[in-house]
Amino acid sequence: MTNVSSTTTAAGTSTSVTSLPPQAIGRWQHRLADGRVCCDVCPRHCTLRDGQRGFCFVRSNHDGTIVLDTYGRSSGFAMDPVEKKPLNHFYPGSSVLSFGTAGCNSACRYCQNWSISTSRQWSTLAVEASPERIARTAVDYGARSVAFTYNDPIVFAEYAIDTAEACRELGVNAIAVTAGYMSAVARTDFYRVMDAANIDLKGFTEDFYRNVTGTHLADVLDTIAYVCNETNVWVELTTLLIPGYNDDDAQLHAECVWIREHCGRDVPLHFSAFHPDYRMRDVPPTPLDTLTRARDIAIGEGLRFVYTGNVTDQDGDTTWCPQCGGTLIVRDWYEIESYRLTADGRCPECGCVIPGRWDTTADFQGFGRRSWRIPMR
Template structure:
């Protein structure tokens, strides 16, 4: 296996894609809907994409904020090879400005690219294989902003039979979206709220491009995806908004798309907002199920009922979970209920044992 500390490109040397020149001489980044317009030596809002002369540079290529082996349920993905291990990593920066960011020390970093560990795509893939990980996840900060790096890692993983997972806010331009998801096997998309007013006020972005990504995933790809909504007290947790989101998912994406409602805790610029009560998560789950969604989960809480996968036909408990730990597993290797043989949406296989809820750091250079 290659040493994860193998040399990375020198900062500012990796060519970024998805840009064009404007008539006034500025360079427009087309990676995401922000369309940052850059003068020479300027960086985009994400911080890691920089104009240098006639080139766009991805300064985060080959640099990681650290590696951990997680249970796949932590992404969260409950229907993508449950119980399997995933090698997780991110870089630095973000193209959103979420006031409630829970990884703000990474996503808002302006120094991480020089401090982070060097790791090239082939070394990451070999590390995942060496640690018996079924997949590699791009997470902690949004892989949209390091798309070229993530795609190269995904290609290297596929060479070794390892799958690629994106944990993302889905805020991406059209061409980049096509290229990126052609390399991904699964995704969890953060649908942060269901009004444009919420997106503008609390993320500095807009809702429609995220909906466009979800529609693209459903209708134009074979990527398995699930949706997560972090419910923030008094901000995006009303019955009206939860119903509207659930109705849109059922109509536009289908009732088999898993939806995770997760609990907020005070962080970053919203430390004055209280944590999400369990009652809010339970209420949201009931509302979504009432709108026809078959697989609705609660997250960041101990809630066996809200974490369990039930058969959509006979309602037998098939995967019983407590937080990220699987307590019992009954889905057949072909992905059906063993009692009534109804298919369960997702990607399944032979289940031997679970990775568990623990997180294992992978130390650079070992």
């Protein structure tokens, strides 16, 4: 049964829906016969009585209406390279204005951003910013995209959608970094305004998803298949390999076969190294050999663009031509050392078309390893 809790403001008193901005009203909900309201944003379908919060903590029932309590508030903003999302085929070397809020609808035992995703303190949301203000700040700082990240944008979908629409009006792209645990009814609206997404495929067994992330594999696979096949969103996938949990050969083969058959062999796949954190501090970091083995398995199963992350591995950072084997984009972590794609995204040696979103005007010097926090203007 989904956990719920009572809802209060920072001052500890209940709020009326009339005191909240109309944009904060949940777009996906329905009332039950017993007076409760069901939140339809994700597969948990939390059923809430007045004054109760859902599992994510940031969506609650105010006077019979579910509201996103974090609308217009953020845990902070930073400028990042797009490769950090990670996205290697979406305007390489460009800068991204990244932000998140608080709360999450997953319960990953290894969460790297647990202080944000599990926060129950409104002081976490120290920055107020409207969607229009975020879009304008991105333009002012020269960011090509805005990324919804740190915590899953599914839980602040209304805020993310409005921000993506404001960004589109100013020519700024919208990127979702997400676990993909979203309901079918909500994902159509959400991905309609996204330009790119990195979706976590955290493992490939229901046992792993249920026991380590608190979610379900089938729902995530449905989202990935939908975004890859029924939208124009540029998609890359990431699997964080955790020693002894999701790094065995059988699971890796099964994952890569599913990706090839349901998403196509051109969807980039990132295998990232795990570092002990949150409730899995007793698990060792992922060895480089494990990432290399996983990459070899994926390539052997026919996937054409497979990367390694969170480690120093130039082969795993590099974009290779799948036809002639030439180097196309050489990276050192987030720094682009060499860029050889033609203006129309082809290999200069054999003419092979490389799927992605490519910039024909940038100098491709790369954003580098830098990230910095920025104030809202």
